[in-house]
Amino acid sequence: MKSIQIGILGCGTVGSGVVKLIQENGDLLQQRLGGRVVIRRIADVDIHRRRNVEVDPTLLTTDATAVLEDPEIDIIVELIGGCDVALRFCREALNRKKHLVTANKALLATHGLELYRTAAAQRVSIGFEASVCGGIPLIRAMKDGLVADRVRSIIGIVNGTCNYILTTMTESKRPFAEVLAEAQAHGYAEANPSFDVDGIDSAHKLQILATLAFGAYVPFDRIHVEGIRQIDASDIEYARELGYRIKLLAIAKQRNGELEARVHPALIPEDNLLAAVGGVHNAVYVVGDAVGSLMFYGRGAGQMPTASAVVSDIAEIARGLLHDPTARGVPPPPISDAEAKIKDMASVRSCYYLRIMAIDKPGVLSRVTGILGSNNISLVSVIQKGREEQSAVPIVMMTHEAVEGDMQRSLLAIDQLDVVDRPTMCLRVEGVTD
Amino acid sequence: MKSIQIGILGCGTVGSGVVKLIQENGDLLQQRLGGRVVIRRIADVDIHRRRNVEVDPTLLTTDATAVLEDPEIDIIVELIGGCDVALRFCREALNRKKHLVTANKALLATHGLELYRTAAAQRVSIGFEASVCGGIPLIRAMKDGLVADRVRSIIGIVNGTCNYILTTMTESKRPFAEVLAEAQAHGYAEANPSFDVDGIDSAHKLQILATLAFGAYVPFDRIHVEGIRQIDASDIEYARELGYRIKLLAIAKQRNGELEARVHPALIPEDNLLAAVGGVHNAVYVVGDAVGSLMFYGRGAGQMPTASAVVSDIAEIARGLLHDPTARGVPPPPISDAEAKIKDMASVRSCYYLRIMAIDKPGVLSRVTGILGSNNISLVSVIQKGREEQSAVPIVMMTHEAVEGDMQRSLLAIDQLDVVDRPTMCLRVEGVTD
Structure with missing residues (x-):
């Protein structure tokens, strides 16, 4: 033998x-x-x-x-x-x-x-x-299963700790800090949770997958990374009312020769398969030009x-x-000498969810929508949550597709309004379709 | 080159x-x-x-x-x-x-x-x-990804035509024949739909997957096969009310050295990932002893x-x-000389959904439950749908886990009752858990 x-x-x-x-x-x-x-x-x-x-x-x-x-x-x-x-x-x-x-x-x-x-x-x-x-055979799928395909996009829930925290926040309507502490007690989160909850671990995985899928090296520090610490229980609830779930996503999309590479929390439609991925599970959605959409699901850790x-x-x-004992190793998939051309985050396009904490008085909405409009951002819906004169109440907005740079400029201006008493929460909406 | x-x-x-x-x-x-x-x-x-x-x-x-x-x-x-x-x-x-x-x-x-x-x-x-x-890289996952795992079970939606028909029946509440005709018109179903709707195509795929996963040849004619022709729009609706979806499943489970290999429609809980697999999509849920649960999803055709x-x-x-041009081929995974030991369908255990069409008069329920009870089948719930004296109304029952042979014997007896005016619909319930 x-x-x-x-x-x-x-x-x-x-x-x-x-x-x-x-x-x-x-x-x-x-x-x-x-x-x-x-x-x-x-x-x-x-x-x-x-x-x-x-x-x-x-x-x-x-x-x-x-x-x-x-x-x-x-x-x-x-x-x-x-x-x-x-x-x-x-x-x-x-x-x-x-x-x-x-x-x-x-x-x-x-x-x-x-x-x-x-x-x-x-x-x-x-x-x-x-x-x-x-244990999800994802690297193998990328290298071998999709060898004949030009990959168009990868969208994944790749960090079990964050998914556990967000799922638990959604189900129990409790705040981040409390759920994190519980996850730490159960051993689902590290004593120092930064790698997980700040998105770094997800970005590591995205770097590996994207480099493999697109055949060009993705410099790690060019990946845009946001974590989930700032997600408020109210955001999860409002997203739910609007028909969405909030997940931390790792996203890589190739469009017109440029690669979007980003990790951030996002709203996804509740009827999307990724929305149903709960607890510590991971799932990655991949679109290839011939194979169409694939999803891989399992325990990610x-x-x-x-x-x-x-x-x-x-x-x-x-x-x-x-x-064959003299066999040479199977070479890793070829990676081009040129680095992947990473799209500037400011020019990425997305739909957005905004939660603006503004003093409940006449004229506020017109000032906010004025700022958005002058930055080419139009709204799908606006809902003021609650009513409490002279104190800050949440105004929840969903936008049409807009450019990230325009959104960031708008947020700066909105947060400088005297009627806005806290930084505005801004989350991207990810469609994940065929 | x-x-x-x-x-x-x-x-x-x-x-x-x-x-x-x-x-x-x-x-x-x-x-x-x-x-x-x-x-x-x-x-x-x-x-x-x-x-x-x-x-x-x-x-x-x-x-x-x-x-x-x-x-x-x-x-x-x-x-x-x-x-x-x-x-x-x-x-x-x-x-x-x-x-x-x-x-x-x-x-x-x-x-x-x-x-x-x-x-x-x-x-x-x-x-x-x-x-x-x-295009779902499932064979590769079985051969390579799960090479270190003892596979415990495979549960899959592996026929896109049936899934399209069942999904459309669920969404539009229309009958099988009408939806099949529409699927044929759209090219989602063949002119002769038997291979798909009678479960044969699913059984072919199950044979290949199970032989690979369990390393023992599964004789095709030992796979128990039922199709979806008999599913009534009312069954889909009642299942839905009870929190289930009906899917055609291909199932292989290894237990105590015996292999269950069966294709049939089944109720699955609506919060199960497989329940969310709609339209022509396929998805296969695999459980390995080390890797735990995996699911693979995509276009199956x-x-x-x-x-x-x-x-x-x-x-x-x-x-x-x-x-290496002189390289020998990679041998297919070894398949033992002995055939897989297929469990007799009569001894498979399952929970069941029953729709009994019985004349609405006193004493009917006690006769039906008497038959079930004497065959060791106990009930989780009984709901009579509608009320129309002296005509047949559906009685929907959900059972605890029971043995298939007991259920078949019960069905024979129930359908011979003078108050039962049509063959009873019996569907298995599949739990699909970690």
Whole structure:
């Protein structure tokens, strides 16, 4: 029986999941691959920590270099996370002509181009299915399923923490801070939730998906990123009354040679499939020129879903090696030398939801609509919520499609009105259609 | 520039789509694969028919054998359909060590085992992404994405025609026959709609998916198949009132070493994602032991979505050959020698919806519930719809989980009651949960 030896770097939650899955489904995997996947070494900073799986102590080492240098190891599995040590180890693995599997989205979003190119130059494979939406086979769908398609757009709910918070806010009508605290207590949100709730994690995933789908490198810092901290329970309620749900979306759209790349909360129509994606689930909607609309849904995080994706990458490389031990790796999809041409956020077009907190007195509406009109923004509807003379009441507006720059100029002017007592809430509306 | 030569057998709707897609996205494909996919010959029974794509007339031939025998051709693409000529040509292609791509679900559902084994023996690849749900990369997800997972269940809406009919019946409250006629007029249903509306097409797809997912051959004739002809507009309405939608589902579930394999209409809760899948769309819900629940959604048919899947298979094989021209094909996933152990339909457990047409007079309900009770079936709810003394009125019942055999015995007895004037409608309820 032929076997493929793997070395794991980092044995925290996901690493333990990978060990567990290979232990539990190893026979099945062997049957499917025609050979065995064998864990040869596991490097971790703490080889004594408690894990929810029995790890053979003779496999554990604190010396990652020993794993990287082991000539018997075919595939290095990087599950350390972050961009410091992980980058160094990934570089070293590739330069030693080891195939690489990583779940590290932050690393790929910021140093992916270097790693993809090194893998191609060294003729080894780099698998990163687990870096985007855990167990949903999205990277594979992009690389292989849509290989004949020109991708037009990607719109996804790619952060389970934010989706859990927004879903819970919607269902329980409670404020962000309270729901976040509860999510932290349940382990659905980190003690420092910034990566998730400020949209950074979603932007990492968008960078990886968009670079793959459009074949041109998307510089991470060119992605427009807004999080969900500012969403008020009232916005969720008003959106609901208008027939929408609020979701944090990662959006990439190619139009006329320019790429929109943005992460922000948005209103989506309640009859849209993405609106029905609740709790910690992820879903990504992709439109290709031949295939039309596709949607992929599942658990975007968690120990075993992520481990499932990691092992699927190990298996794909192992299948190739078992088939032909001298085989070169499958090169990552080609990425053009020129960076993707990112559309300036100010020229992006969208419909908008506005909640203006204005003193309830005559003439206010005409001043606000005057500002919008002079910036080429026309309204679909205006609803004043409540009535309380001389105090601030919400005015909820839905606009026709407008240009972001015009909207930002309007907001500056509206918020300077003496009758407006708080910054206006402005959310984009995303249509997500065929 | 290296190139891969393909020969296409059958140039109807899907064949023309493949030609079109390779023409339109050929450069993109070349960029992604590092080599060119070249159509060398196209065999069709009618080389003069009108197509929505310009086909170089020198490529066309009526002689399929010439295509099969061409030594320059690497990949044969079978798009003829049916099980007669197509089977002969597919066998011949494989025996000549040509890689094979086919969209032919009827062929694979009935002769797949032979073809998979021939491909493995000849060491060539067989691609069949397009055979199930058109452009949705489901076969790939099963083979590669879920390679580390033990699949627990597959529940899918896999026939666009039926879903269109049921969705339209739900929205417009019109009867089956009328909506079917309209679907035929719009080209969403065939002149002979039996394959679709009687569930056969769904069973073909289920056979392919289940054989792949569970690694054991599912004999096509062991799949329990019911279609949607008998669904009454009133059933859709009553289901709706109870919080359900009616969908034609293809279901495969592995439990205790036995496989349930069945196609039938079923009630699903309205808050379930599958309930939101409307019109001609398809969606398949898969549960794996590590990855949890996944759902795949998209257009399950149509010229370009299907072509997208066909070309993705061509591309995958081409990528391998371009990489290494002497490479053997990727073997199809292993299928055990023993057939899948299919659970007897009579022992399947389910909750049920019943619509009994009974004369509205005292004592009827006690006779019906007496029969159910003596067959170990207990009720969740009973609603009599309308009131019209001495004529038949619908009594709608929802049951707790029961055994199919008990239900069939009950139905026989109920329909023999003198107060019941029409066969009782019985539909299963499918929960679709994590």
